[in-house]
Amino acid sequence: MRSFPLRVTLTLVGACALAGGIGLAVAGLFFLDGMTGNITGEAVGILIDIAIVSLVVERVASMQRRREWDFAYAALIESAAATFVDIMRLLYVRTSPSSFSANVDRYEEFIKIAALHASTLRSNIEGFAxxxxxxAHSLCRRTEQRMLWMIDRLAEPPRAPVVEDRYFSLMNGVAEELLAFSRKEGGRRYRNERQAIDAALLAVGEFAGGSDNSRNLDxxxxxxxxVQSELLRSTQVDSGYAVRGIRDDFDNRYSFGYFLLDGRLLPLACATLRSA
Known part of the structure; x- marks a missing residue:
């Protein structure tokens, strides 16, 4: 969260006024009397009032900035997570034989969704600058640029499954940065989503891959x-509309959880590719 000069100014004014009031009070108590003492007493009262008002205003302003930052963070991480998950879907379609067979006909649709979420991310970064x-701004811009580059590179529908390890490596780096950002700023939501992912992973069991590269990715x-199905089953909210996957999640309610899941699985994918 940005540190504003106003906060420092108000704190300094309040502290100086408080210190000045205390100093005058001590001086009036031991060294001044009569009219001078009365004037000093009035000055002490004024300085104490200034100190109280300054510190109260600073506190209120700080709380308002925190609320603004919480709102900005939620919008940024949701749009970044949605874009990230879109790109991972594209990567899985391109590299997994089963995903390719099931989803290649929808590849252009997936590209459009990714571009839409990327546009929302850019708008949020600019709007909350x-x-x-x-x-934080530098991190958001950097990860946005890398994901835009990925969308551009993946725009052409594949003709057959092909392993592209550099793309997995790049997305793993993006995930690490966004995860660090989320751990620092996500607070309760990050902890709750992480616990939901941990529970889903525990329910499904540990991943055990096959013997060759493409098979492992499949x-x-x-x-x-x-794990995604288990996550949906355990966290589905009764809203009158059943969310069967990220495609149906028009509110981006599950995008952050899916992002955390991909963040867990990407190191496994990268390790698989390195060992091939």
């Missing part, structure tokens, strides 16, 4: 679908 600390895709 004043609420972001420089390092198994990883199937494993992800199993």
């Amino acid at each position: 004043t609420a972001l600390a420089p390092e 198994d990883l895709w199937r494993y992800r679908l199993s």
